[in-house]
Structures are given as C-alpha cells and as structure tokens.
Amino acid sequence: MQDQSDNYIRIRGARTHNLKNINVDLPHLQLTVITGVSGSGKSSLAFDTIHSEGQRRFLENLSPGTRQIFSQMQPADVDQISGLPPTISIEQTQRVHSRRSTLATMTELYDYFRLLFAQRGTVHCTQCHQPLHQQSAEQIVDLILALEDRKKVIILSPVITAKKGDHTAVLNKIAKEGFVRARVDGVVVDLSQSQDLKESDFHDIDIVIDRIIVKEGIDARLKESIDLALKHGDGVCIVSQETETCWSDRFLSTRLACGKCQLSFPDPEPRTFSFNSPYGACPNCQGLGVIEASNHEKIEQVCPECQGARINEYGRSVKLKGQSIDQLVDQTAPEILVWLNDWERSELTSHNSQDQEIVDQLLPPIRSRLKYLAEIGLNYIKLNRPAHTLSGGEHQRARLASFLGAETTGACYILDEPTAGLHANETEKLLKILKRLNQAGNTILVVEHDHDVIKASDYILDLGPQAGEQGGEVVVSGCYQDVIQNHRSFTSRALNAEYEIKSRPDTPQSGAKPELVLKGAKLNNLKNVTLKIPLQKLVCITGVSGCGKSSLVLETLVPALKAEFKSESRQDLEYDSLEGSEFLQQIKIIDQAPLGQSGRSNPATYCGIWDEIRKLFAKTKLSRMRGYTARRFSFNAKEGRCKHCHGQGYRRVDMQFLPPLYLPCEKCKTKRFNQQTLAVKYRGKSVSDILDMPVDEAVVFFDQIPKLKKVLQVLKELGLGYLALGQPANMLSGGEAQRIKLATELISNPTAMTLFVLDEPTRGLHAADIDCLLSVLDRLVQEGNSVLMIEHHPQAILAADWMIDLGPEGGESGGIILDEGTPEEISVRKTGQTGQMLNDFISNSTHR
Template sequence: SVVKCPDCNGYRLKKESLHFKIDNKNIGQVAEMDLIQLQNWLLDLDKKLSTKQKAIAKEILKELRTRVDFLLQVGLGYLNLNRPTRTLSGGEAQRTRLATQIGSKLTGITYILDEPSIGLHSRDNQKLIEALKELTYIGNSVIVVEHDKEIMLQADYLFDLGPGAGKHGGMVTAQGTPKQFIKENGITAEFLSGRKNIDVPLERRKGNKKFIEVEGATGNNLKNINVKFPLGTFICVTGVSGSGKSTLINDTLYPYLRQRLHRSIKKPLPLKKLKGIEYIDKVIEIDQKPIGRTPRSNPATYTGLFTHIRKLFSMIPDAKIRGYNPGRFSFNVKGGRCETCQGSGKMKIEMNFLPDVYVDCETCAGKRYNRETLEILYKGKTISDVLNMTVEEAYYFFEAVPALKRKLKTLLDVGLGYITLGQQATTLSGGEAQRVKLAEELSKKDTGKTLYILDEPTTGLHFEDIKHLINVLNKLVERGNTVLVIEHNMDIIKSADYLVDLGPEGGNEGGKVVYQGITEGILEVKESYTGKYLAEELKSSNEDKSE
C-alpha cells in the first residue's frame, strides 16, 4: 500500500521549496486543490496581491485562468493538479488532451476521438459537446467514435457500421445528418428515434430484507457517510464525475470485503464499521481488464471450454489408436503444437523504434498445431478449425455435447456470438472482455449469496449490447445474488431496483449521500443531477411507448 512521505507530507518537494507562499498557500497546497477550487482561488487572487505583485503576475494569472478554464470546459473540474496520470481513466486522459488542443487554437486539423464520453455524467456531457463544437468553429474537423445518444444527436453527420458485429458487420448501414439518420432502418437509428427502447422494469425487486451497511466512510472526499445496500437486488451507484463513487465502492467496500472473505492484503480506505458481511459468501469484481495478457489467452481457455474440447478430440478413435491424450491438443505444451511458433500461430518480428509486428507462422500457416495433430477430425473439423469458429457456429456444431452447449449458450446470452473461440485475448475490447467474464460467472453453479461489482460496464457498448447486459445482470440477481454497478448510463440507472446517488458535485463539493432508496424516489430530490436527467429519460421512454 502507498503511504504519504513523512518529510514532505506528500507534496514531493523540499522544505525550502515549500517555504515560499502566495496567499498563505505553498505550491503543494495549490496542487492539492481541485480545478474548480483552483479557478475560484485564481479569480480572487488579484485582491490579495500588492500593486507590484499584480504587475508581475498579470500575464501568468491570465494564462493560468485560461488553461484551467479549458479543463473545466471538458468536465474535469473534480481533478486536482497533483493527480498521477496513471490513475486517470481513458476518458479523463482523452479529455485532458482535448483541453490542450482547445487551448492551442490550431486550425485545419482533423481530430479523432474514441469514446470521449467514458466516465462522464449526463450533466458534463453537454460541456464536452460544446468543447468539440468549438474545435469545428475555428476550422477543424472532429471525428468521434461514440455510443452516447446525446453526442450522436448533436453531430453534424452520422455513419452507422454493421449490421451486426464481427463477421456480421463491416458495412455502412446508414448515414446522414441526425434528422435524416433517424428515418433510416438501422438498429442505431431505431434506438435514436425511439422506435426501439430499453424498457423500464414493471416492478422493482425488494430484495431479501438483508443489507450490507457501510458506516463512517471517510476515504478521499467522502464526508463520513453511511450507506445501506439491500441484498438480492440490482443496485446502481450514481453521481457526477468525481463525486466519490469509485472511492466508496472500489477503494472502500470491495477491498474490505476481499479482506474479510478472501484474505486479500489490499487495505481499504477508512470506515468505522461494515455490517452484514455474514449474508454473502464471496465478492467478485467483473472489470474491463483483458482476460489475458498474451496472444495465447482466448475466450475458449478463459471459460474452460477448451478443456472439454481437448477431451472430446482425445476420445476420437483415431486419437486413441495413436495414444493421444488431451494434452496433445494443447497449443501451450510440446507434443501436438507447432514447434516453430510454439503454438502461437504467429511469429513476432521486432521493429526498431516501432511496435512489434506479428505474421502467420510459415510452418503451420497460423494453425498452431503440427501435421499429425491436425489429422484428427471431429465431424470433419480439426482442432484448429474449431478454434476459428465463432461462438454461434460452435453452439450448433457442439449441440450434442451438453457441457459445451451450456457454456457456449452463456456466451451467446451476453451477446458474444460473433467472437471466435480462439480469438486472441489482446484483441478483445474492454466491453467484450467484461462480457466473457460475465459468461464465465453465469456458467458456474453459485450459492445465490455472491456480490458482483461492476464499474461502468456500458463503456464501449451499443444500445443493443446494453440491453443484453441488463438481461444478464438480471439473471444473476434472479438467482439470489446482488449486483452493484457504478454507472452514468441512464438505461442502466432506470433498470436498477435501488439507487445510491453521491454528490452533489465532484471533488471537495462531493462525497455526500444525496439519495438512497428505490429508483423512482430520486425524482423528488431537487439537488440530484441524476434525478433531473432520469426524469427526462423516463419521460422520453413513456412518450415513445405511447407513440
């Protein structure tokens, strides 16, 4: 665990450097302010400077205020200057770079952004849209890859690729201005126009009358808060960016439960008490980290499918005659694999000063196995052919094998019918990796006393994928488990049984419980930004239904 340096108190500077102060604040204290506080401090600083100091500081203050303003424009007001860049989410890092570009005032540039709205609350989305538009007003082009409804509807022109994913996609299915686009027949157009929708649940689950209760959480910006999580329900933790959601769940609740249930060594952030641990038997975080770090990992190995497939091939008469056991059909050990590429199917070519390039192995032509292993056929297919099948194809191919069919069905249920069984883990997106993990959990026989934690699972997901995700999460809850999701997406929020809303703002102005209770109750809370945007979402859902 990380502790503050006792000599510099975490400021990273020598005592001599910290001795110099402006308005009784040293540089370390200024760097600890969040950007909203820093902007207010910079605006008030003129009143506290002498005439001579004002003359010296005039241009510096002007530059500082402008730069801070750019960061506020892209919804990063809750960050402080000394925040390590490695702790920034992908969306935050991208918006920081965007703020730099707005400040540069360059023209004639084409900017390409991949999902800049990641981690943004609906309230801050509008700021991001204005920032992107500002780049176009001064003569630049902005291309955005995005699933966010607001950003799509405010674009000048839209392209929709599809119609499906993987081998079922790769074509332009619709294009035009937003007005023209929503009249098209594509699946995205149907969701944008309201012809297709993610329905609001007819009733909210009450749970099993047992709770996990967090008392006196004070980590980072949390203000000594108490929160109750009803077990046996679908819970959503909401709030503007920087309001303390990740601090409460990822840095306090999850590490504490891991310590008590799984003997983890990670220390949680401070809290006075946690009640109700006896009501759950395990806690699982399903994140968007890759399912493996090397090209050898794939969905078949991660979910355990490959173990069953190798056993099946070893039981074929030809394999038995030759004395092949399941290990013969592994590409990770000597025997059946191609020794030139050592079973990876690819050869790495190192490029000086450039990323490494992978090409198909010349000996096995990318098939991973040697000639003898590939002579064993199941229903006319080699083990390499099976790895190249999509989940959908494999489901029908192995229909007569119950163990395989059950696991493949869970991958289909989470909307991953298009990925191949042997697809390299490194080529799966964060959303795909998360759904592979969800499928693995669905295929297990659980006790019904598991707490699942997901942090922004809709990242990188289309409306149709979100619909699949909600169905999967509901399946986990219907088995008696509890699903706890940190989310900004209104489709997930409106589908939850119970909400915990933190805020009211981000940074030091956040960290309080604005609301906790059943989903509809938040609509009555005036200081909740989530409540305001949820009311609009529910209103548009009802209007679409009536039409």
C-alpha cells in the same frame, strides 16, 4: 466549380474483419457519429480501416530504415481511401502503462510546469529553507540604493560560518589584507586587538567591508565595496541594515549559495523537476513516489524520503508563490487555475521584460490545458494522479484535453466512446469541446452509442444490422431524421423507444428484509456516509463523475465485506461499521480491468473452455497416431506452438516515440502453431480455425458438447456472439472484458446469497445489448442473488429496484448521499442531477 471530393473522406471497398465491401462518404469538418450494435463493424471501420490507413501514410514519411520495419504491416483491407487528413486516434485502451505517467505528464502540463519553475522559481536552501536570490553586483547596489534615505548599512563578507576553532590565522590574514574590523559571532570587533575564541565552540566571522549611510552620491563607493565584498566572500556578501531594535542581515549572492549554511546549488533546469531523470528523481524511490511491495508486504509504502513527491530534495526546494512543483500538481485543474491567477497578479508586476516574455509564452498553453481538463469533466482529479489508475473514459478525455491544448488544425480525430464514464449532464460539456475542435478546422469521427451525442451530430453512419457475420453493412446514413425513420436499424429502434420505470413485484417476506449497512464511510471525499443496500435486489449507485461512487463501493464496501468474510480487521479502511454480512456468502467483483496484459489470454482460456477444446483435438485419429496429447495444442507449449513468435501470432516492435507496433508473424501468419500441429483437424477445423471462430458460430459447431455449449450460450446471451474465441485479451474493450468475467461467474452456477458488484456494465454497449445484459442481471436477482452496480446510463438505472444517488458535484463538492429510493421516486423528486436526468429522459422518450 470546386471538386466535391475535397469535402469528404471517401472510402471504397472496405472489407476489414466483417465489413462487407462497403462504400462510405464521411463529410469533412463535421461531427460524424458511427454507431450500431456491438460487433457491427464500427471499430473495424473507424480504427482498423480509416486510422490504420492514416497511420500508414504517416509512416511512409519516415526514414527508409524505419519504413522497412513497417513494410511488414498488413495494409487495411480496402480498395481506396481519398480525402483523408492526418488521423489522430483517441481510444479508450490505455496504451500508457508506465507507473511514472501521471495526468500532468499525459497532458504535457508537467513539461510546461518544469519550464516555468526552472525560469521563475526561487531556490530555497535545503537546510535552513531561506530563499536564495542570484543577483549581479549591479542589482545588489540598486537594492541598497532603494532603501530609505539615511538608512545605516554594513557590508560584510562571510569567511567562517559555524566552524569550531580559535581561527587566529584567519583573523590575522584579514588584518594583513588591510581590513580593520570584522564581525565575530554577531559582534563587530577591532582587528588590532586580539580575539580570544574558544576552540571547542562554533564561530561565525564576517569581514566588515564598509559602513555607509544611504544617501545621494554614494553610488561609486557602494559599487566598489560590493565588488570587494563579493570577491572575499566567494560570490556571497551580507548586507546588514539597522532596524529599530537590531541589525537585520540579508545574504546576497552572484551564485546560488547559502552563506549561512555554506551550501551551493546549481541553477535549476527543467530536468531538475523530472522524476524520469536521475537529475531530478528521488534517489530512494527512483521517481515512483512509493517503495514497491516486497514478498512480505502486501501493499506499497509511500516513499519516506520524498513523501510521494517523486523528485529529490533540491527539486522540492524550488518554489513559486510558496509552492513546490510537487505541491502544485497535488491539486485539481480548477485549483491550479486559481493559484496561477493569484501568482500572476502578485508577482508579475516586478518582472523585467525578459521575464515577462518567458511568462507570456508559458502561461497560455498551461491555462488552455487546465481549462479543457475542467470543461471535459476531469475537474475532480488531481494532476499527480497516476495514469494507470484512470478509467478508460478518463484516460481518453485526458488525451483529448492535451490535443485541444495543442490547438491542432486540419486533422481527423477518431474517438472511441468519449462519453464513457460521464454522467448524462456532463455530455453537453463534451459536445461543446468536440464542436470547438470542429470549428478549429478538424474532422471528428466518434464511435458512440449515447443518444445525446447521436442527436447532436452533423452526420450519422449506422452499421449492422446485427453483429459479426450478420453485420458489417451500412444500414442507414445521413442526418438524425434519416436514421430514426429507418425501421431496419437497431439504433433507430433505440432512439424511438419509450422508456418507463420497470417495477418488479415485491416478494412477500416474513420479518425484516435483509440489507447491508455500511456506516461512517470517510474515504477520500466521502463525508461520513451511511450506505444501506437492500439485498436480493438490483441496486444502482449513481452520481456525477468524481462524486465518490468508486470510493464508497469499490474502495470501502468491497474490501470491508471481504475482510468480514475472512474475519480480518482492516485498519486501513475508513469506516465505522458494517452490518448485514451474515445475509451473504460471497462477493464477486465484475470490473472493466483487462483480463490480462499479454496476448496469450483470450475469452476461451479465461472462461475455461480451451482445455476442453484441446482434449477434443487430442482425441482425433491423427493425434493418436502421432502421440499428441492435449498439451500439444496449447500455445504455451514449445512442441506445438510457432517457434518464431512463441505462440503469440504477432511480433512486438517497440517504437521510441510511437505506441508499440504488432507485426504479423512471418512464419505462422498469425496462426500461432507450427505446421505439424495445424495439420490436426477436428470436424475439418484446425486449432487456429477454432481460435478465429466467433462465439455465434462456435455455439452451433460445438452443439453436441454440453460443457462447451453451456459456456458459449452464456457468452452469446451477454451480447458477445461476434467475439472470436481467441481474441487476445489486450485487444478487448473494457466492456467486453467485464462481460466475459460475468459470463465466467454465471457458468460457475453461483449459489444464492452472492453479491455481484459491477462497475458501469453498460459502458460500450448499444441499447439492444443493454437489454441482453439486464435480462441476465435480472435472472441473477430472481435466483436469490444481489446485484450492485455503479452506473450512469438511464436505460440501466430505470431497470433497477433501488437506487442511491451521490453528489451534488465531483471532488470536494461531492461525497454526500443526495437521495435514495426507487427510480420512479427519484425521478419525481429531482433532488439531484440524476433525478433531473431521469425525469427528462422519460419525458423525452414519451414525447417523441
């Protein structure tokens, strides 16, 4: 009998972070969903335990010198993991921050395109833009023999091209070499007669090598003439053939050269098209495509030399089916697939066997990656889109498409909420792709809250029951039916919940109700949209990915409103007018951008409570005795922080082919401060202990400090009770960062007449956490503020007072307002995909 341990990843005694010594068996070759409320231990198990162990095992195979660096890594706090395949982590955290990285480079498509253009591209003269063909003498002979019978042809060697002078010496030399005719400025002349050329004019001189009529039996003569023409033309000859009205020239060369412009070019190589290489990058912008903003300029300027193409003039001169590589990647995946099919049909018939072999090797991986990008919900994004402008969900799905295209097998993929940023109707496409990974012989672990993904999984592991110290346990594991029957599980409650339209009674008002009206929005794919937002309401903007939600709200409405408040005119914004700004006093943008890129920023510093905590430590008896001020307890101050890690707690090691590695500081052991500073205690806790303290514990610990308690209570209300006060900003998820920003705004007691704009605030939240968030947003509205959120989650949409649905599809097929009204009205009408989704969601929840 086969050992059953081969069928599972067996984890024994996992204690990472808040995990409570749990034992877990995860089946191989299946889709397993790890779920639970925020802070329940999902990431601690999936990424900090399973993937961490997989990474450690991989690094053990590196060279001894490299292993010595990694020996300082703290192993996952677990007794044993068996049956673990090689792990591939696909997180939402954007590890690639290079401005040179694009969607095409992330998915390796650009590397394949560089090979394709280097092998099959046609070089064009950078001056006259004529195609240049590199051919052997035999190929040139075959080309002439292929002309129609009795065609008159003149074979010439160019010796002077567009040069001033009388060129007497050149003409005499040609005559001495035994040639009797030359073509001077387009006219064939007899060299025995003197030529009176004006010295001040530009002239062209070509040696007439031979004049022939195409017919059988001229092969040997033609070959001799071509060899002679190439010899005198330095590898270039001209074949001029008679037409009905004139003679037509064709420049042919055994090297890449333009005889007309007297320019030579190197053979194209893959590096010719690389904007990361000095051989291919535009010299003016160094391959960035933009000129960085100076101190006097607020925004970047498109590079005037390459017009944003990133590569130099020669790279742009190489074309396939009329397109350069920069023009090709300025399209979406579906558009490139159409182009690729057209090119293959029109040109591959003329290729020789060697060309066909090259194409056969390059096209399949290109096609598969393009198809996966379209299937995975990124069909609306152009391939030259910079990686740093992608959302966390888009970034993750792009990496997933790359792995799918590589056709990896026998691996364990660990994904962090792959449905983030996806409309509900697009989740089915994602599930098909995950199942395809399964069928290819891979194990899939997904940290996810989405109901459809949970239902479609083969195995569910629910952690909790709550967050932080109240979490870290296996609440229930098994199939979907096992989970929904467990009444202790918050996930079970969410799956069994019946969702209804939430109606808020309308407050009677005299006169017209205030609203914000943006007219004629035309940015990106928006089609002259007029947006009407009722104020003092919770308003939801919905629609499929790429339909224009961000273009309308974040890139048009927000900057337009800010300009109104500053009484400025924004010439760069594409809209006609904005009305209703007088009903608002300010606008607050709560997005999912990181709080900061360094580890020095954290929830305590961002919310402003760290200054108060430092003051408390400065007032202690030991601090007064030693003369310590509040500055001593800042990890930015030299006198108090650890000198070895400069207050970071970790040391960054940059790896050439791997993500940066953060090793614990050998001196302070991640405590950030030196021993003298750590000796100071406030109520028995050092300053490092406070940074490690979760919000829930801090609420109780600082119960008698009103300034601190107020802030901490808001963080707790937003479902962040599990978060450590000193959690580095670069280790926070987008959803956590967004809620910390919202908490900061709530703490400042915003006056009424504030518009809060939130970008997918439910991303990364369990259904129980969404309820907490919605209650806070509801409170803002009740206080006279307005809330506008871009959202996909039906639970949040149903809580809105008003919704505006864009579509019908993404990209050029979007940019139209399909429907607007209350969630109830839209769910009944089912005009767009969101309406249909809401209707299905309500029906399914009431028939469980």
